[in-house]
Amino acid sequence: MDGHINWHSFYFLLFGLTACVFSVAVVLTGSIVRMAFYLTLCLGATAGLFFLAGAGFVGAMQLLIYVGGTLVLLIFGVMLTAQGPFVNMKTRAGEWVIGGAAGLMLLGLLLQAAFRVEEWRGPPEGVATATAENAPxxxxxxxxxxxxxxxGKAVGKxxxxxxxxxxxxxxxxxxxxxxxxxxxxxxxxxxxxxxxxx
Amino acid sequence: MNLLTDPVGASHFMAVGAVMFVCGVVCMATKRNGLGILMGIELVINGANLNFVAFGSEFLRRNPDYALGVDGQLIALFVIVLAAAEAAVALAIALNYYNNRATIDVDRADELKG
Amino acid sequence: MDYLPTILGAAVLLPLISFVVIVLFGAAMRKAHVPTHYIATGAILGSFVLSFTAMCIWLSTHGIPEVHEHDAHGHGGHEEHAAGSHSAGADHLGESLAEGKLVEKGQDSQFIALTDDDHKEGGVGKDHASAAHGPDYVADDWYTISPPGIPKMSIGYHIDTLTIVMFVMVTFIASCIHFYAGGYMHEELHDVTDHEVTLSDGKHLRRPGRFHRFFQYLSLFCFSMLGLVIAGNVLMVFVFWELVGVCSYFLIGFYIERKSASTAANKAFIMNRVGDFGMLIGLAALWASFGTFSFGDVDGQPGLFSLIRPAENQHQMTTKDGLVQVGGASTEGESGDDTTDANASNPASFSYGLLIVAGLGIFCGCVGKSAQFPLQTWLPDAMEGPTPVSALVHSATMVAAGVYLVGRFYPVFTPEVLLIIAYVGGITLFMAATIAIVATDIKRVLAFSTVSQLGYMMLALGMGGWIAGLFHLITHAFFKSLLFMCSGSVIHACHTNEMPQMGGLRKKMPWTAYTMLVGCLAIAGAGIPFLIGFSGYYSKDAIIAQAISFTDANPSHKILFFVAAGGAAITAFYMFRLWFLTFSGKPRDQHVYDHAHESPKVMYVPLVVLAVLAVAVGWSIPWGTDADSGNHKELGVTALLETARPAGTADGAGTGVNFDVTYPAEAASHAEEIHVMATLVAFGTAMAGFLLAFVMYGLQRISAEDAAKQFAPVYGFFRNKWYFDELYHILFFKPTHFVSKLVAKFDRRAIDWVVNGTAKVARKVSDTGDAIIDKGLVDGLVNLTAGWIYSVANWFRNVQTGKLRQYVLFIVLGTVVLFVLIEYSSFLNAGH
Amino acid sequence: MAEALSQYLWPSVAYLLTGIVHALLLLGLVAVGTVIFIWMERKIAGRIQDRLGPTRVGGKFGWLQTVADGLKLATKEDTMPRDADPILFKIAPYVALCASYATFIVLPFATGWSAVTSSISIFLIIAILGVEVFGVILAGYSSGSKWSLFGAMREAAQVVSYEVPLGLCVLVPVMIAGTMDLNVIGEMQRGWFTNWLVFHDPFTFLVFFVYITCATASVNRAPFDLAEAESELVAGFHTEYSGVRWSVFFMAEYNSMLLVSFLASILFLGGWHGPIPIFTSTGIAYESSAAAFSWGGFLANVAGVANLLFKGFAGVAIMMWVRWTLPRLRIDQVMRTCLKYCTPLACFCFLGAAIWTWAFPGGMLLKAEPYAGFREADEMALLPVANSAGTEARGDFDESVQSSGLASNDSALSQSLPGELASQDDNRRSPATALAGGDN
CATH class of the missing domain: 1.10.1220 (Arc Repressor Mutant)
Structure with a gap:
């Protein structure tokens, strides 16, 4: 059993969980700088997912532009607009509830859409995806x-x-x-x- | 299914994307800080981007012929670039707003209310 | 040779560049005290250098022109000139004329046989620029405007010797005038107080100087004139023609604040429009008949000249099939018996009438531009412009354009048109000369003299003297510009135009006086008979010789000869009257005399240069002998012009169909007898005029005042310029006024009544309709809708909180709802 | 190695073990490197300032001094300001270290010796290196001290700005090689030192120095060390750090220096190839990164690693030399150097090198007969195929394409190859142009 660990799936789990956890952390944290930090980790994990999907160039681009560029820009904004060291603007509880409910509804919708099509569920078992090479x-x-x-296989598309x-x-x-x-x-x-x- | 042994597919990527997307939306809906909303937007964009890349990838499909191919990556690239541009402009707007109001609370920016 | 169009094109464009530069930076340069005229003068000087280069290139490629006619007569035969196919034919004609024969209709066949023979004999003959072959020219298009499929409109060039000679003349004189104007206009460098303009508060007008503007117009003027000369097609000619007109408008009205100046400018412009209207008709006729605009053959397409005088028909006037036949049909009956000849052209078979219309139309334009009778009245008024402008307008550019155009279009003119040209020229010549006798304004004398000399040129051209007319154009340009600039110098010194206030100025301003004397001698045609003379001597001789030759052939038109001869006498008289009144005798106005001074160097140096040329430009320099043919070569204006003679005109313009007129070959006027007689006549008349002037104004033996009193009616008639202005006032101005008054009355009474009545009725009807339909029905509906929308929108505005985050939530909820709906509907569909 | 181990162990365990060993090796390089660098820096500073440097603690040339320093840092009390954001404050040094450390994942140390073979390795390195500044910013911000904040802001502005000319400089060798794969770029410079890209043409020679300048600036070394200007900002972003966390920042900094030196060697100075091709000309070196294992090749690769390490250390030494020689610039001068000089110069060199490469495909000093192995490296860049397939492809390529023997997952590229090979008389043709030209 142990020999059958699919490393591709393993890495997907690693990066996907990182992305999900830290995106939730972005929502939940109050400090804007921590938000930015969690966002960095989330986007970095997304870049990892891009690598896993065979889009190495896009992944590198993501790292360079998002993590290296845009987020630094964002931090700049944070620093330039922060009055005290850590500024919290409290959100009212009602808004949390409404926003959360709407978000959950949307999540449900998207998830059921994602798993709806059989064809998208992935390659048939036994196909070695671990060798996924990044396109040059x-x-x-x-x-x-x-x-x-x-x-040749996708003419017209x-x-x-x-x-x-x-x-x-x-x-x-x-x-x-x-x-x-x-x-x-x-x-x-x-x-x-x-x-x-x- | 066992995620450690079975190959993952586009659906799984889409699930991650969906989580990011929803987190971004909730972030936009609940954060009062303008920059927080900006980060929410980044999350949303990345969630969407993940879907593009996943659909472009040939390893994640039952039948690789149905994959978008490089097109998916290209669109993702464009999205990244446009998101960067959007971030720059949004940040500039935020700074301007801050210069005028000395706050970044978007709830104070409701003067367009008719 | 290939560079010629480029060189001449550059010569045309240089003044334009100067114009553009001055337009753009002139004002700034004025502020910076940078003299603008350096640019303009430099440009025109550059043009002159380029033109001169072009002439040298032309001469080096075509050789120094050879002279045939004189040789033929000197040796009394033509058999040895096997090489020159044309010369033989021309000689033959000349000889037959010299023997007193009239050129009969039948000679054409003989002529053609002769040339055929010559071609057979002289196989190795050098291809001369002779009439039988047509002149050498370079013609092509620089740029074609029109899309293919319609008659070609292009910017092209037509370069032959005439073009080049005109280029050199125009640029040279313009250069001199530019130099001169740099001194003459110096007042305009600073703020100017115009003493001739009185404002409403009694002060004189004070305005900033317009030095740069003057030179900017001058440059544009030169550009337009050069463009007109180089133009390769009628359309371009017309465009530049109008440009010349507008430039003269600007320059005549240079002192725009003076009422007289602005009126004179308007007058010149309107008079020219009258002529141009005729010209447009002529051009339309040409275009309708031939469907082409270009003069020469371009890209294998035959031009106007080859269409009218095709080479297959020995360059005689010919038609092509399919021309408008109406003109031809109408003339057929009258000239049926004239057209029986087999080889000659058959005028009746094509729209001969249309050609006459075209010729007359084009000549109309020339009448306007060259101030011929009956459109001559603008030219004297144009003296309101600064003197350098007058010099330019009267010598090299504007009025020369008309004569040049007649020369250029010469192949198009039928004998009838030529006769009309001759008569118009004759009338102009005589009339203007008589007016010049009594004028006292120094510039007006010169102006009328110009009109008169232009009449000379037209007369010569109309009598078939193509070379005589154009030769006079060239020589006249030199001495007339000289005269004008001298008079400008005098005016500059005296600050008055009136000759009765001058006198004795010779001592004060010797350079001006003696150069002007040279000018007077030149225009009067002074010279030692048969030996040497001033330039006018040669050109006037040629005209009078042509007159003799022509009137010999057509005795019924003898009057033209008398006009020419009498004109020569009057010319000499009024020119020397001018000189004596101005420069000799005692000062008549001591104040003016004291004030007078010699002009600065920059003004009199061009005078000297021009004076030298006024003497010498008519000379022909022997240039050795051609090795092949044994002909003499000559370097001179006449010889050069001879190489440009339009094809088919050397042997005369033929015979009129509608009038009884016969044109001898121009070469016929070089016959010994005619030549001697012409010289004597010209010299005699000029001498008579000079003597009379000398007696009356130099020695003052005969009192001019007494003479004026004695001939009071004639004097008054002349003094008032033959009452032409008054005539026009009665003929055109008053009837127009009358008619317009009538029309205005009709407009106010009848038309206004109808319009107002209709409006009243319409208002009544609409008022009624408004009350019922608009207010009741439409407004009600609109208000109802608006009220409803208002209430709905009022409710909706509660949603618009302006809270960003709320909007995000709305979007999310909207998406969810949308998906649920789709899901539900697809579920329903699946259920079916 | 993983394959070899998997014969004895479970594949997953073998895979993990291999990865850990590799990582530890690299970490060792970083840690030991840092220790050596600290000692080097002190000695070099001493020599430049005409003194001896550390000698007291012991060891030959006082090398034990740095061990003592390490011990001191490890045992020092770890303080944190009261106003600091605890999570970010603690995590910031590791962000910086991870970012600079992660770049080694694609860095080749010798022919075929890289942890991950990536066709975009140089791009990836630049991208990951950009993340390092994030740790610095976090550190500066979370310290709750204005000195730290100023230092972080300065550093962020400087690094983000200098990434532009740095990227442009890196583009020049990338363009000449036609690939972003550092393996290929390194292999391309095999042979005599005249094959090194710095001698490729005048523009690469110029851009090499621009690169050095920008690299120095982007790793915040003197004279561009505005972020930690002692006289103004105490110590910049790490003012509030002490003990182990401080040493982690130090490691990140030295690691970055080492990395940019490695990059300079691989991009411009022949990488792991020495100036004289001892192993290549004797034929015992691997011919390409796809070659099968051989002891001669292994030996050659070890020598190559030593070579690269030497070059990298020399680069670091030069940076130290510069640091102790030149005075610090003002912030506006730093920015001006970047925007007004380095960026235009790099653009100019990029254009110049492009034109030069187009006009003289062989480069300036490159030998008339380039090293044959490059051709294969060239093909390798084109073909994202398994290693064995690459060697097979060398033999009779057309046939293998016809029989679809290539396990390529991108048929567009494999189809383009026959035409490309046919026209590839000039071995120096870059893969990108070949791809564009032979594609129909």
Whole structure:
């Protein structure tokens, strides 16, 4: 029995549980910095899941952009907007109840949708998924440059992504400029004097 | 089924994604801190992303031919990039908001109420 | 050779660049005290250098032109000129004319036989730029505007010797004028007080100087003129034609605050529009008939000239099938017996009338631009512009454009049109000359002199003297610009235009006086007969010779010769009257005399340069002998122009169909007898005019005032410019006023009544409808709906709390509900 | 190793055991390395400042000093400020250490000797290295001290900024090699030292120095050590740390230094290949990372590891040298160096190297006949196949493709190969271009 441990599944359990636990922790914790930390762990575990799914490049991207970039940005925001060392804004109990209930409903919905299709349940037993290799990034790059894949088994489903790629590039530029404009230093108004803040 | 011995499938990834998604939604619904809401959004996006990658993967399906292939990864990439952009803008907005109000509590930002 | 279009194109564009630069930076340069005229002058100087280069290239590739006619007469035969196929034919014609024969209809066949023979004999003959072959030219399109499928509209060029000569002339004179204007306009560098403009508070107008604007217009003017000259098709000609017009409008109205200036500018512009209207009709006729705009053959497509005078028909006027036949049909009856000849063109078989219309239309444009009778009145008024402008307008650019166009379109003109041109020119020549006698404004004298000289050119062209007319255009450009600039120098010194206030200025301003004397001598055609002379001597001789040759062939038009000869006398008279009144004798106004001074160097140096050329431009320099044919080569304007002569016009324009007129070949006027007689006539008349002027104004033996009193009616008639302005006032202005008053009355009484009545009725009806339908029905419905929506929306607004988190919850709940619904419905469906 | 063990043990246990052994080996490298580095730093600082450095405690050249330091740190009282966030405060050093330690997972130490063979290893290393700053920020924030917070902010700003030029510098060798696989990049530089990428063309030569600068800045070493500027911020983000946790931060820092030095060697300085190809020319070295086990190859690989370690330690020594020689920059100067000099320079070099590679496919000093093994490495980058299949593919490739003998899970790539091979006269053609060109 011991010899049949499926390491792929094992790692999935490891990373999936990490992701789930820490995403719940994000919801439950009150401190915004701890939230960010748990989020990091959650997203890191997600990156691990990406590796398990054979999307190594996406996983690395996730680490680089989310964990390395976006979250650092977020922490910056936290530090810039925190007045005391640890700011808690208490949520009322009623909101917790309503939010939790709605969330649970949604979760139920999504879970039953996830396990509904037999085909999605995974490969038939005995197929060794532990050898799942990450696809080389070459194909991703080529597809991004607009060359449709000639993967014979999925003709018609795959196409080039040059236009979205370009749109996203321009979008990023716009965002860069826009956020630089929005966040540039302005005269800071005092909170105690609402008459000044028009 | 025994998760330690049986191969996992797209459904399992989707379950993890669903948990993250719901956590994100609940986070958005309950946090009063603007940045907390931002983190909720990140969770939601990642939950969704996980689904894309899972559907793209050929190892997680009964019939690998039905997998999305690289398309799933590509969409996930786009989502990541757009999420980063969104985070930057949202953060800029949050900072601006904070500069104007000296707080980040989104419940105070209800002046658009008609 | 291949570089020619590029070089000339660059020469055209340089002034445009200068214009653009000054437009963009002129104001800034004025503030920075950077003289703008360096740019404009540099540009036009560059153009001149390029044009001159182009001429050198042309001469080096085509060789120095050879002269045939003189040789033919000198040796009395044409057998030895086997090489020049044209020369033989031309010589033959010249010879037959010299023997006093009229050119009969039948000679055409003879001519053709002769040329055929020559072709057989002279197989190795050098391909001369002779009439039998048509002139050498370079024509192509730079840029085609129109899409394929419709008649081609393009920006192209047509370069032949005429183009090049015009280029050199225009750019050279314009360069001199630019230099001169740099000195003349110096007042405009600073703020200017215009003493001729009085404001309502009694003060004089004070305005910022417009130095840069002046040069900007000047540059545009040069650009348009050069573009007009290089234009390769009619459309382009028309565009630049209008550009020239608008530039003259700007420049004549340069002192826009003066009422006289702005009116003069308007007048010039409107008069030109009248002519241009005719020109448009002419162009339309041409286009409708030939479907092409370009002059020469471009890309194998035959141009206008080859269509009208195809090479297969020895460049005689020919038609093609399918032309509008109405014109031809109408002329057939009258000229049926003239068209029996087998080889000659058959005018009746094509729309000859349409060609006449086209020719007349184009000439209409030229009448406007070159201030010919009856549209001449704008030119004297145009003296309101600054003197350099007058010099430019009157010599090289605007008025020259009209004459140039007649020359360019020469193959299109039928004998009838040419005759009309000749008569219009003659009338203009005489009328303007008489007015010039009595004018006292120094610039007006010159203006009328210009009109008169333009009449000369038109007369010459109309009598078949293509070279004579264009030659006079060139020489006239030089001495007239010289004269104008001299007068400008005088005005600059005296601050007045009136000659009665001048006198004795010779001592004060010697450079101006003597250069002007050179100009007067040149325009009067002074020279030692048969030996050498000023440039006017040659060109006027050529015109009078042409007049003699023409009137010999057509005795019924003898009057044209007298006009030409008399005009020469009057020209000499009024020019020397001007000179004597201005420069000799005693000062008539001591104040003006004391104030006068010689102009600065920058102004009189161009005068000297121009004076030299006014003397020399008419000379032909012998340039050795051609090794092959033994012909003499000559370097001179006439010889150059000869190589540009339009195909098929060397042997005269043929015979009129509607009028009884016969055109001899222009070469015929070089015959010995005619030449001698013309020289004598020209010299005699000029001498007579000069002597009279000398007696009256130089020696003051005959009192001019007495003469004026004695001939009071004539004097008044001349003084009032033949009452043309008044005539136009009565003919056009008053009837228009009358008609417009009538129309206004009708408008107010009848039309207004109808309109108001209709409006009243409509209002009544709509008022009634409004009360019933709109207020009751529509408003009720609308209000009901709005009220309902309001109440619903009012309820919904409670949902809009503005709380972000609440919205998130709504989204979640919405999603859940949606899924449940779908689930439920699919469940129901499955149940079925 | 796992396969060998699984003959005697349960596969799962064998797998776990192998992993633990590998991890311990690497951890040993890090820990011992840190100890050595501390000693090195002290000695080098002493020499540069014209003194002897530690000599008192004992041992040859005073090496026992660092052992004594370690003992002291381990036994020191672990204090925590009252205002600190306890969870984050405790966990922050381990985040930093884990991030820098995890990079070794894909780092090759010699031909074929990497824990995980990944086609995107360099990308992964850069990504994981970026996480290290997270621990620093957490530490700075959770300490509840303004010095720590300032230090953390500075460090975060600096590291995030310098990641841009650093990434651009790394892109240059990646572009030349046409792969992000460090194994391939290293194999590509086999042979004489002229094959090293730093000598590939003038632009790589230039970008090597840009890389060194950026790497120094991104690991917060002097003269870019703004985050722990003693004179201003006491000790920056680890002001409040002491004892073991402090030493963990120290380990993370030295580990990062070692890592960027390793990267510099692999990307530019030939990696585990020496300047003179002793093992390659004698033929006992592995020909590629896919070669079967042989004792000669094993020996060569051990020598390669030593080589790489030497280069890495030399790099660290140079960083120390720089630290004790150059004064510290101001924060604005640091940022200006990054944004105004390093980034444009790296962009320029990237473009230049791209053009150079396109114009001179062989590079500047590379020998006319490149090492034959590279060709196979090239193929390996293209083929995500099992190791045995790779050797088979070398023999008669077309046939194996025809018979679908390749256990490739991406048929698009395998189909593209025949055309690519046919046109591959020039062995130096990068796999990416070959892929794009031969794909139809």
């Amino acid at each position: 990034p070459g194909e991703i790059g080529i597809r991004m440059l607009g060359k449709p894949g000639d993967n 795959e196409s080039g992504y040059l236009l979205p790629f370009e749109i996203v590039s321009v979008h990023l530029l716009v965002v860069l400029i826009g956020s630089a404009y929005l966040a540039r230093t302005k005269r800071r108004r005092r909170a105690s004097d609402p008459a000044e803040s028009t």
